[in-house]
Each structure stands twice: as structure tokens, then as C-alpha cells.
Amino acid sequence: MENVAHAAESPTLPVVPPSLVERCIKIVVEAALCVLMVAEVAILFVGVVARYIFSSPFSWSDELASEIFLWLVMLGAVAAVHRGQHMRILSLFRFIPDGRKAMLQRLSKASVFVACCILTYYSFIFTLHEAPLATYSLEISRAWRISALPTGFALMAVLSALQLLRERATDHLVPLAILAGTAGLLWLASPVLLEIGNYNLIVFFVLLVGAGVLAGIPIAFVFLLATLLYLALMTRVPVTVVVGRLDEGMAHIILIAVPLFVFLGRLMEETGLARSIMSFLILLLGHLRGGLSYVLLAAMFIVSGISGSKIADMAAVAPVLFPDMKRRGSKPGELIALLSASGAMSETIPPSLVLITTGVVTGVSIEALFIAGLLPAALLALALCVVVWLKTRGEDLSKFIRPTRSMVWKAALVAIPGIGLPIIIRTAVVEGVATATEVSTIGILYTIVLGMILYRPFPWSKLGQMLVDTAVLSGAILLIVGAATAMAWALTQSGFSHVLATTITELPGGKPMFVAVTIIFFIILGSLLEGLPAIVIFGPLMFPAAVALGMHEVHYAIIVVLSMGIGLFIPPFGIGYWAASAIGQVDPDEGVRPLVPYMLALLAGLILIAAVPWISIGFL
Known part of the structure; x- marks a missing residue:
């Protein structure tokens, strides 16, 4: 799940300096985030040491980590509002005139403000x-932890209001009228919507959500507003339930791995670990035809998943390789096509955050998913290598100087x-030595020690910014997970899950048809929503149907995750394709045609994985 807002789609609102209140909130929130991040790592690492070295586990360590975690998520979401980094889809902005872009930006900020005001009240009641x-x-009272919700939403409401107040009041009349008019129309139409039963779900969770997401409103707030409106107008369920489900979606202990792996990825980049891997692969494979393309695939396979962000993975690899690849004759469009394909290929490589989230929301063993994810990813990497080989058979290597063995061995060491x-x-x-959450703390300390001893000096001056950046990305990711959990609960309570499961299992063609529908369905969802919200919403609905048809849940999970990755x-x-274009600084239109053979290779590999369960579950 990424925040993809590349330069071509950047909003055109006038730049106004932030107010004194905004700057004060920024300073306090970012200082708190640094303290919370350090405390989270320290508490979990102490718990690991007590459990595995001294055989005397602390009963309170996980609970204290969970208490801190909700504050970390909510304050990270606050900082994301201040930076404008909540995740949204801006793919259509490049086709919209600048005047309309500005209006949609105001609509986005107004939507965040309205959602946060409503949720501040109900989270206080909760x-x-x-x-x-x-x-x-x-x-201790659960209020110590839960109060992070009203505090976070109140701060987000204040920041959104201050951002709106930077412009003339008349500029916000149209966005506010759109929001008020939408709510009013739904209220007036509520008797009719109640009469049509579950078909009203299409209005709230397809039309309303779709329009909001495509308009560039942050995904988390679109989900929350749609769920609030549905429960308020179509049910008698107390709206505070949304807050409870939001908390539940962000409360799972395993999700603490998200900020820790994001931070670990930043450490690998800043301490030089990632670059040392890249340098070795370049010397090992660079002399082959298409060698740098193979290096890109190998590097993505090795580092993917650790950072928690596909953008971070691609940003660590592309700037090192792209200049040399261009000098060897690769066209810019070809580069972003391969980078995009490698991102899709690596979705199941552990410790993928999509795999972790899939395990959390569906109950599938995360350890089993980690075991199952490597071979399918290797198969897809092999499929991409075949395409690279076919495309680079005529590459001219006459000017390339092959490295000596000693150079390769030194780089390897x-x-x-x-x-x-x-x-x-x-x-x-x-x-089973450590959980996904615990092992991330081990990796962080391992990277810090290696960076200080073997690689470049540890970037102490950048540490604070790295901690804040980690918290901001994690807050944006996990607020979506929580919002999607609330929306999924509303869909489940409506009876939609039972209808969906029954309809899918009764499709003609049995299991093969079900798998085909799954692949198409999740490719579309992956394209429109990205992996995390899609799996949170539809995972609990689809997995029971798969098991009812006799599919192994781990095999089905791999199919789903790879399908979303391709989408x-x-x-x-x-949005991943636009991120690759932005990282490579290439016109997105140049990469569309070169991308086709790579995507066909990935799709062929996915079909093979779906048809042969052993590829996913053979080593379980």
C-alpha cells in the first residue's frame, strides 16, 4: 500500500505557509512519534531477550507494546494529514484540468475534516x-490506550480545518455543498434504499466508495465515511461500533511489525547494507546480456518486503541500476516496465506486510505463508528472466569490462x-524462533551494529527523521487497515458475506471457475484499492468459500496476494505503476507497451501456481 502522488498529478492549490498552531502541532507530534518508536523497539527487544535468553518472559511486554502502538498509529496518521501523505489514488488527475484538480483537493480536505469531526465525537463516547x-x-484502565483515538481524530480535524482556512471561505462552498448534498440525498432516498435490501450496499460501498477514491479523497476516510453513512441511514446499529471495529482492525499485536519493518528498510538503505548487496549482484551478473535486468530482479527478490513499502523497495534499487542500464542501451519505458513487473513478482516474499495482514484477517498461519511465498515468487522471477533473455539476446557487450574474480569475491565478502x-x-x-514482530527488532539491532562496524557511519543526524517518516507511513497504512476492518464488518453484518460465498461456490465449473473468478476479481481490486484494504475487506468473505470448495487456505492466500500484486x-x-514511473522519472506512457510481455509472463506463472498447489504448499 503506497502513497502515490507523482509530480504530474500534484495538486495546484496555492502554497500558503502553515500557521503557528500547525507548526506547534507538528513539533509536538513528531517528538512524540520518535519517543514512541524507540520505546516500541526497546520493549519488544527486551521481551525477546527475557523470553529466549533468560527463559523468564515478561507478561506485560506485549500488552505495553500494544498500548503504545495505537498511539503510534494515530499520531502517525496526524502527521500524515499535516504532510498530505495519506494514501489515495491520483491516477486520473493527469486527465483533469487544473481548476478541477484544485476543487478535488479542497473536497479531499473537507472530507477528512468532516470524517474526523464525526469520529472525534464517537471515539470519545467509545x-x-x-x-x-x-x-x-x-x-490499568483501557482508556489510556483508547484515548489515542479521540486525540488523534481531534488533531486531524484541527489540522484539516487550518489547511482549509489558508484559502478564501468561498473556495470551499462547492466541496462542502457536494458533501452535504450527498448526505442529504442519501437521507432522502433512505426509504427507497431500505426497500431494496442488500442492493443498497452497491450505493454505499461501490458507487460512493468508488467515486470518493477516484476523486482523490484518502482511501481510509472514504471507507470510514461510507461505513458511517451506511450504519446511520440503513441500520439501527450504534455508530460507535465503527470506532470499535476501527480499534480492532489496528489492535492486533502482529501489526506492530509494520512500523518496525518499515524502519528496518530505511536502516538498510542508510547504513549501506542495501547498496552492498546491489554492488555484489552487479559484479556477479552485470557481464551477461541483460545482466543488469537480472540484477534488478535479484535485488528485488532479496530486499522486497523488508521495508514494508513497494515504493521504498523500488527506490532502493532503481537509482543504482537505471543510469548504467540506460548507458547500455535500455530504453526508459523498458526500465519502468521491468521495475513494475519485479514489484508485482515479489509480493509473496516474506516478510511481506500483505502476507502478515492476510494472516491476521483470515486466521491463516503467518509462518505457513512465509514458507509458501518463496517458491511462487521464484517461479515468477524465472518467468520474468525468460522475457528478459528474449528481449536482450542482441545486446552489445563489446564495451563492457568484465570484473575479475577477486573483485567479485571482495564484493561478496x-x-x-x-x-x-x-x-x-x-x-x-x-x-518459530521469534514472531514476525519480534524478529523485526532483532533485524533493527543487527542492521545498526553492522552499519556502525562494517559499512558507512551510522546516520545519527537522520535518525529522528527516519523515525518520523516510518511512523507517518505506518499510520497511513494502518488507518486504512482499521477503516477497511470497519467496512468489512458492516458488509458481513448485512448478510452480504453469506450471499457472496453462496453465489461463488454455486458458480458452474466448480473449483476451476472459482479460482478464475478469484484471479480476475483480485487483480481488479489490486488495481483499484491496493493490497491491504482489499484483503481486509474481502479476505474474510472469500476464504471460507475457498475452503468450502476444498482449497488449501495457504494456496488460496498465495493466489490472492499475487493477483493483487499484478493488479x-x-x-x-x-498505483504501483505510477510509483515506478515517478521513481524512474519516466513518462508513464512510455512503459505501457513494454510492460505487456512482462505482465503476460506473470499471469502465466500465476495460472501455473493456481493449477499446481504443490508450488505453494509443497514445503509445509
């Missing part, structure tokens, strides 16, 4: 309801510690 309850180990990090992480989780990089809606 906090009061939870206050009499005590936590299990720490025996330098790269081994960096290559060892992904191996340590994946082995520790698969072998993420298919233009015009696939």
Missing part, C-alpha cells in the same frame, strides 16, 4: 464506555552480512 475496564497484565539479514529474518519466523502494477489505475 473511550468513556471502555474506561471502567482494566487491561489484563498492567491492570562485503555483501554477505547484508544478504544474511533477510535470511535471518525469514528463518527465525519460519523456524497493483497494471495501468491506468494500478
Whole structure:
């Protein structure tokens, strides 16, 4: 899940300096985020040491980490509002005149303001309801943790209001009229919508959500507004339930791995581990025809998933390779096509955050998903290598100087510690030595020590910014997970899940038809929504149907994740493709045609994975 707003689609609102209040909120929130990030890593690492070295686990460590985590998420979401970095789809903005872009930007800010005002009130009520309850180990009021919700939403509402007030009041009349008019029309139409039963879900969760997402409103707030309107107008369920489901979606202990792996990825880049791996691969494979393309695929396979962000993975690899690839004759469009395909190929490589989220929302073993994800990714990488070989058979290597063996061995010695990090992480989780959350703290300390001893000096001056950037990305990601959980709950309570499962399982053709529908369905969802919200919403609905048809849940999970990964990089809606274009600084139109053979290879590999379950579950 990425925040993709490349330069071509940047909004055209006038730049007005932030007010004193905004700057004060920024300073306080970012300072708190640094403290919370350090505390999270320290608490979890101390828990690992106590459990595995001294055999004396602390009963309170996970609970305290969870208490801190909600504050980290909500304050990260606050900082994301200040920076304008909440995740949204801006793919269509390049086709919209500048005047309309400005109006849509105002609509986006107004939507965030309205959603946060409503949720501030209901989350405060929810906090009061939870206050009499005590936590299990720490025996403190749950209000200490839950109060992060009203605090976070209130700060987001204030920041949104201040951003709106930077412009003339008349500029906001149209966006506010659109929001008020939409709510009013739905209220007037509520008797008719109630009469048509579950078909009203199309209005709220297809038309309304679709319009909001395509208009560039942050995905999390579109989900929350649609769910609030549905529950308020179509049901008698208290609206505070939305807050409870939002909290539930962000509360799972395994999701603490999200900010920790994001931070680990930044550390790998800043300490030089990632670059040492790249340098070794260039010397090892660069002398082959298409060698740098193979290096790109190998590098994405090794580092993918650790950062928690496909943008971060691609940004770590592309700037190192693209200049040399251009000098060897590769066209710009070819470069972003291969970069996009490699991003789609690596979706199931552990510790993929999509795999972790899939395990959380569907109950599938995360350890099993980690084991199952490597071979399918390797198969897709092989399919891409075939395409590279076919495309580069005539490459001229006459000017390329082949490195000596000693150069390769020296680079290998330098790269081994960096290559060892992904191996340590994946082995520790698969072998049950540590959970996905715990092993991330081990990786962080491992990277810090290696960076200080073997590689470049540790970037202490950048540490604060790295911690804040990590929290902002994590807050944006996990607010979507929480919002999608609330929306999924509303869909489930409506009876839609039962109808969907029944309809799909009764399709003619049995399991093959179900798998085909799954692939098409999740490619479309991956293109429109990206992986995390799609799996949170539809995972609990689709997985029971798959199991009812006799499919192995791990095999089905791999099919789903790879399908969403392919969709993420298919233009015009696939936001991953636009991110690759922005990173490569290439006109997106140049990469569309070169992308076709890569995507066909990925699709062929996916069909093979779907047809042969052993590829996914043979080593379980």
C-alpha cells in the first residue's frame, strides 16, 4: 500500500505557509512519534531477550507494546494529514484540468475534516464506555490506550480545518455543498434504499466508495465515511461500533511489525547494507546480456518486503541500476516496465506486510505463508528472466569490462552480512524462533551494529527523521487497515458475506471457475484499492468459500496476494505503476507497451501456481 502522488498529478492549490498552531502541532507530534518508536523497539527487544535468553518472559511486554502502538498509529496518521501523505489514488488527475484538480483537493480536505469531526465525537463516547475496564497484565484502565483515538481524530480535524482556512471561505462552498448534498440525498432516498435490501450496499460501498477514491479523497476516510453513512441511514446499529471495529482492525499485536519493518528498510538503505548487496549482484551478473535486468530482479527478490513499502523497495534499487542500464542501451519505458513487473513478482516474499495482514484477517498461519511465498515468487522471477533473455539476446557487450574474480569475491565478502539479514529474518519466523514482530527488532539491532562496524557511519543526524517518516507511513497504512476492518464488518453484518460465498461456490465449473473468478476479481481490486484494504475487506468473505470448495487456505492466500500484486502494477489505475514511473522519472506512457510481455509472463506463472498447489504448499 503506497502513497502515490507523482509530480504530474500534484495538486495546484496555492502554497500558503502553515500557521503557528500547525507548526506547534507538528513539533509536538513528531517528538512524540520518535519517543514512541524507540520505546516500541526497546520493549519488544527486551521481551525477546527475557523470553529466549533468560527463559523468564515478561507478561506485560506485549500488552505495553500494544498500548503504545495505537498511539503510534494515530499520531502517525496526524502527521500524515499535516504532510498530505495519506494514501489515495491520483491516477486520473493527469486527465483533469487544473481548476478541477484544485476543487478535488479542497473536497479531499473537507472530507477528512468532516470524517474526523464525526469520529472525534464517537471515539470519545467509545473511550468513556471502555474506561471502567482494566487491561489484563498492567491492570490499568483501557482508556489510556483508547484515548489515542479521540486525540488523534481531534488533531486531524484541527489540522484539516487550518489547511482549509489558508484559502478564501468561498473556495470551499462547492466541496462542502457536494458533501452535504450527498448526505442529504442519501437521507432522502433512505426509504427507497431500505426497500431494496442488500442492493443498497452497491450505493454505499461501490458507487460512493468508488467515486470518493477516484476523486482523490484518502482511501481510509472514504471507507470510514461510507461505513458511517451506511450504519446511520440503513441500520439501527450504534455508530460507535465503527470506532470499535476501527480499534480492532489496528489492535492486533502482529501489526506492530509494520512500523518496525518499515524502519528496518530505511536502516538498510542508510547504513549501506542495501547498496552492498546491489554492488555484489552487479559484479556477479552485470557481464551477461541483460545482466543488469537480472540484477534488478535479484535485488528485488532479496530486499522486497523488508521495508514494508513497494515504493521504498523500488527506490532502493532503481537509482543504482537505471543510469548504467540506460548507458547500455535500455530504453526508459523498458526500465519502468521491468521495475513494475519485479514489484508485482515479489509480493509473496516474506516478510511481506500483505502476507502478515492476510494472516491476521483470515486466521491463516503467518509462518505457513512465509514458507509458501518463496517458491511462487521464484517461479515468477524465472518467468520474468525468460522475457528478459528474449528481449536482450542482441545486446552489445563489446564495451563492457568484465570484473575479475577477486573483485567479485571482495564484493561478496562485503555483501554477505547484508544478504544474511533477510535470511535471518525469514528463518527465525519460519523456524518459530521469534514472531514476525519480534524478529523485526532483532533485524533493527543487527542492521545498526553492522552499519556502525562494517559499512558507512551510522546516520545519527537522520535518525529522528527516519523515525518520523516510518511512523507517518505506518499510520497511513494502518488507518486504512482499521477503516477497511470497519467496512468489512458492516458488509458481513448485512448478510452480504453469506450471499457472496453462496453465489461463488454455486458458480458452474466448480473449483476451476472459482479460482478464475478469484484471479480476475483480485487483480481488479489490486488495481483499484491496493493490497491491504482489499484483503481486509474481502479476505474474510472469500476464504471460507475457498475452503468450502476444498482449497488449501495457504494456496488460496498465495493466489490472492499475487493477483493483487499484478493488479497493483497494471495501468491506468494500478498505483504501483505510477510509483515506478515517478521513481524512474519516466513518462508513464512510455512503459505501457513494454510492460505487456512482462505482465503476460506473470499471469502465466500465476495460472501455473493456481493449477499446481504443490508450488505453494509443497514445503509445509
